Amino acid sequence: MKRLILIIMIITLLSLTGCVIDLKGSGIEITDNNSREVKTGDLRIFSKEFDIKGQNNLKVDLNTSAGEINLSKTNDKLFKGDIKTNIVEIKPRIDLRDDNLNIGYYNTKKITFGIGKPSNFINKWDLKLTNKLPLSIDIEANATKSIYDLTDLMVEEFTTDFNASDVDIYFNEKNKVDLDNLEIETNAGNVEVNGLSNARAKDIDVDVNAGNASIDFDGDINYDVEMDISVNVGSISLELPNNAGIFIRKDSQLLSLDIHGKDLEKISSNEFKTTNYDDKKHKIDITIEGNASSINIK
Known part of the structure; x- marks a missing residue:
């Protein structure tokens, strides 16, 4: 509820000022509940790995804050993780129960994460998931x-x-399975999706609030796609494949739609x-809906 209220406040403020948040070059500030900067100490390394033991798929729940995250593949394990941090108050948590992998923190109730002045903390997460099993990945990441x-x-x-995050997502090769559910939500941050034509995603939801998103198919598709976009006080750049027919419905008059290099004709007031x-x-x-935002189609 607190996060929802914060997002509404950000959107309201930005709608009044005409600004969009850009996190490039920003630092991450960590404070306790008394707004004092948390303590840092010696660098600690947490490492954990799991073998594949009878799982047919893997459900991954990643919930983390205030760090640098790199997620990629491993060929020989179910999971490998190395976390390096010098923040005294936090302890990473990596648990596997059957086919459910949970990654996060044990104790962050006394810590507040946000954007502010650059800090001297280290909090780097290097996570690798198996490329041998189907994956369901759910991520909540803050700052x-x-x-x-x-x-x-x-x-x-x-x-x-x-x-409040700066995120890059890559599909540099064809996904080995159909991606049945692709949902990308960003609030007060930046997201770039590269190689979306390789994702094999037929239903795509993008939700941007007080932030920026760049969505690049980066190649042709061989299937139909339904895409729902919601953007409020933000901007989206959308690069579409040349081999597909494109239909766009704009469900708000408060959206600026800028079209480049696509032979799109207006067939109604909003289509x-x-x-x-x-x-x-x-x-x-x-389908695009939202307020006080711009959409750039290429």
Whole structure:
């Protein structure tokens, strides 16, 4: 509830000032409940790994804050994780129960994470997931700078809730399975998705509040796509494949739609489609809603 109220306050403030948050170059501030900067000490390293033992899939729940996250693949384990931190008050938690992997902290109730002046803390998370099993990945990350390289993984579900974070997501090769559920939410942050045509995602939800998102298909598709975009006091850059027919419905007059290099014709007051839409084998249908935001289509 507190986070929701904070997001509403940010959106209200930015709507009045006409600004969008940009986290590039920002630091992360960590304080206790009395607004005092938390203590740092010696560098500690937490390492854990699990073998594949009868699992048919893996459900991953990642909930972390105030750190640098790098997630990628491992060929020989179910999971490998190395966490380096010098923050005295926190202890990372990595638990596996059957096919459920939970990654987060044990004790963060006394700590507040936010954007502020650069701090001298170290909190780096290097996480590797198996490329041998289908994965359902759910991420909540607050005040982080992260790279999620999903290349060569079997990603069936990927849902995110990023808050005040700077995030890069990569699909550099074809996903080994269909991605049934792709949901990307960012609040007061930046997200870049690269190689989306490799994700094999047919249903895509993007939700941006007081932030920026860059979505790049980066190649052709061989399936139809339904995309729902919600953006409030933010901006989205959307680079679409050339081999698909594009249909766009804009459900708000408070959105600025800027189209480059696509032969889109206006077919009603709020609908657009490429002139060759009906002739294309594969199609992308996009619904956009929101307020005080800009959409750049390429």
